Amino acid sequence: MAVVFRTCKSLSKNAIFTRGISSSLRLHSQKPPTPPEPLVNVDVDDKSGVAVVTLNRPPVNSLNTPLLSELKNIIKGLEDNKSRGMILTSSSETVFSAGLDLMEMYNAPKDKLSAFWTTLQSTWLALYRSSFPTVAAINGHAPAGGCLLSLSCEYRVMVGPKFSIGLNETQLGIVAPPWFVICMRDVLGHRQTEMALTSGRMFSAPEALKLGLIDAMVTNKAEAITEAQKFIAQFAKIPPLARKLTKESVRQEGIKYMEDNMIDDLQMFMDLVTQEKIQKGIGLYLASLKKK
Numbered sequence: 001m002a003v004v005f006r007t008c009k010s011l012s013k014n015a016i017f018t019r020g021i022s023s024s025l026r027l028h029s030q031k032p033p034t035p036p037e038p039l040v041n042v043d044v045d046d047k048s049g050v051a052v053v054t055l056n057r058p059p060v061n062s063l064n065t066p067l068l069s070e071l072k073n074i075i076k077g078l079e080d081n082k083s084r085g086m087i088l089t090s091s092s093e094t095v096f097s098a099g100l101d102l103m104e105m106y107n108a109p110k111d112k113l114s115a116f117w118t119t120l121q122s123t124w125l126a127l128y129r130s131s132f133p134t135v136a137a138i139n140g141h142a143p144a145g146g147c148l149l150s151l152s153c154e155y156r157v158m159v160g161p162k163f164s165i166g167l168n169e170t171q172l173g174i175v176a177p178p179w180f181v182i183c184m185r186d187v188l189g190h191r192q193t194e195m196a197l198t199s200g201r202m203f204s205a206p207e208a209l210k211l212g213l214i215d216a217m218v219t220n221k222a223e224a225i226t227e228a229q230k231f232i233a234q235f236a237k238i239p240p241l242a243r244k245l246t247k248e249s250v251r252q253e254g255i256k257y258m259e260d261n262m263i264d265d266l267q268m269f270m271d272l273v274t275q276e277k278i279q280k281g282i283g284l285y286l287a288s289l290k291k292k
């Protein structure tokens with residue numbers, strides 16, 4: 001193949017060679033393919049040093065391994081550059097994130113399942129314990145893993161009233177792992193978390209505001225970003241090290257849970273998701289989404 005490529009390349013600079021099913025060699029004269037859009041975009045404001053991190057995986061920003069991996073690398077990059085803050089939002093007009101990509105969990109080989117979950121764990125930990133202030137500008141629906149990402153930030157501004165947010169796992173017949181529970185309990189307290197999680201209830205933005213699941217409701221994305229910037233600006237005069245250590249201290253339970261239980265948590269996920277009845281449930285749910 002390498003020899004073929006070299007020979008052909010000399011014929012035309014923009015030639016791409018493909019082998020068809022019949023193994024015949026075909027030559028297409030065409031421009032080089034445009035690189036794929038990044039799954040996550042980052043835009044750092046020169047003046048404030050605040051990064052707007054935009055999930056960009058149409059149509060619904062479902063969280064697959066490559067997206068999670070990109071998000072983790074971006075968070076690490078922001079850490080290395082001593083970021084002043086991060087605003088997490090979506091390029092979609094209606095969906096912040098549809099949560100975990102169910103295709104990653106459906107009929108997947110064990111090595112892929114395992115890579116998916118460990119990437120989710122490490123991305124979540126990077127976000128949850130990040131030293132800089134984090135805000136979710138929730139400009140669309142945020143079910144399940146989408147809600148988890150926003151709960152892992154320090155402040156949530158949501159566009160309302162028509163979008164919804166919540167950890168709906170039980171409605172799907174799956175169980176939110178303990179660190180999802182910790183995240184929700186951090187924000188809602190024990191009683192409301194129990195009520196929300198056992199029912200898998202999704203909340204409209206006004207309901208979420210009343211409950212304290214979000215901190216502010218606005219009418220569009222631009223306002224959400226402005227509110228997020230205002231929240232982050234409050235920390236301009238707080239010494240970053242004191243802030244970081246305090247955040248770590250307040251979030252100690254979740255951080256420690258993940259650090260101490262990564263392997264058990266992976267095992268729990270694998271045991272649950274590979275069960276036949278769970279697979280069947282995910283398949284039916286996916287089919288119902290596609291039928292809509």
Ligand SMILES: CCCC/C=C/CC(=O)SCCNC(=O)CCNC(=O)[C@H](O)C(C)(C)COP(=O)(O)OP(=O)(O)OC[C@H]1O[C@@H](n2cnc3c(N)ncnc32)[C@H](O)[C@@H]1OP(=O)(O)O
Nearest residue numbers: 060062098099100101102103141143144145174273289290
């Ligand atoms: C086992 C332990 C694991 C526990 C943890 C689980 C956490 C999770 O995050 S599980 C995922 C739960 N997510 C959901 O329940 C959300 C499902 N999606 C929706 O409710 C809706 O898609 C939406 C409200 C987010 C958006 O609605 P909209 O009308 O704009 O779009 P749709 O037509 O429904 O979807 C477009 C397209 O995307 C596919 N899709 C939607 N969500 C997911 C998903 N989470 N994973 C994979 N694919 C998804 C949907 O099937 C459509 O596909 P087609 O274009 O092929 O029809």
